Amino acid sequence: xxxxxxxxxxxxxxxxxxxAYLFAKAAIEKGHKVSRVFFYHDGVYNSSRLxxxxxxxxxxVNRWQKLAKDHGIDLVVCVAAALRRGIKDENLQEGFRISxxxxxxxxxxxxxxxxxxxx
Amino acid sequence: MTEVTGGIEMEEDTSGKxxxxxxxxxxxxxxxxxxxxxxxxxLIAAAFDQxxxxxxxxxxxxxxxxxxxxxxxxxxNFSPTYRALEGYDIEKLYVEKESMEVRxxxxxxxxxxVKVISTQEMADLxxxxxxxxxx
Numbered sequence: 001x002x003x004x005x006x007x008x009x010x011x012x013x014x015x016x017x018x019x020a021y022l023f024a025k026a027a028i029e030k031g032h033k034v035s036r037v038f039f040y041h042d043g044v045y046n047s048s049r050l051x052x053x054x055x056x057x058x059x060x061v062n063r064w065q066k067l068a069k070d071h072g073i074d075l076v077v078c079v080a081a082a083l084r085r086g087i088k089d090e091n092l093q094e095g096f097r098i099s100x101x102x103x104x105x106x107x108x109x110x111x112x113x114x115x116x117x118x119x
Numbered sequence: 120m121t122e123v124t125g126g127i128e129m130e131e132d133t134s135g136k137x138x139x140x141x142x143x144x145x146x147x148x149x150x151x152x153x154x155x156x157x158x159x160x161x162l163i164a165a166a167f168d169q170x171x172x173x174x175x176x177x178x179x180x181x182x183x184x185x186x187x188x189x190x191x192x193x194x195x196n197f198s199p200t201y202r203a204l205e206g207y208d209i210e211k212l213y214v215e216k217e218s219m220e221v222r223x224x225x226x227x228x229x230x231x232x233v234k235v236i237s238t239q240e241m242a243d244l245x246x247x248x249x250x251x252x253x254x
Contacts, residue, residue: 006252008153008254040156040160041152041153041156080156080159081156100163101159101160101163101164102163102166102167104160104163105140105160105163105164105167105169106167108138108140108169108249108250108252109136109138109167109169109250110136114250114251114252116251116252116253119153
């Protein structure tokens, strides 16, 4: 099955991004495809290159980056939501790209399931 | 439920493929940004010629009540935007009856024409969709 994922919460405050990550990992391990993860609302903060958690904690941003690189996942950050919150190309982690909401709709059209994580 | 197609790449042309999208609004219009940003999704979605429905449940029913005044909280009153949805051919708006009644609201309190449906009908509506986005 082909999954699209929508993440609506920022890292650390909410567990949504963690749960989405574990879901994506489990889906891939089961042989499914995760084609795109779309970051919306405060979810755009999952893409900040400036994120520096304590070294004994998980690094949510880099974890997404690695999963995407290993499995060819398209990590898309909503441009309007990102600009509103001070996320731009200059502080965007490598492996993420900023694009429009159309990418979310497209993911809904092209995936077998679009799964939302957030409040 | 859609068929598992498998092996289709993201570059595929989406034109001609029509799915049923349901946008579920559960939160009050102000206090958090969810309502405003979900409306932005709906407006973008309109350009994709999909089969779009909107549902208002819980505090989400407040998003479409008449007489919203936001000047004192210094936030934009975006409620008129719901009236513009008709121009985008988005006319399927559903309100859950229980959410409406428990808040003392009636159908005539809304700024747009809606169809009031029961919890069971709402569940059936969700069941019949291809893509459900909840904000």
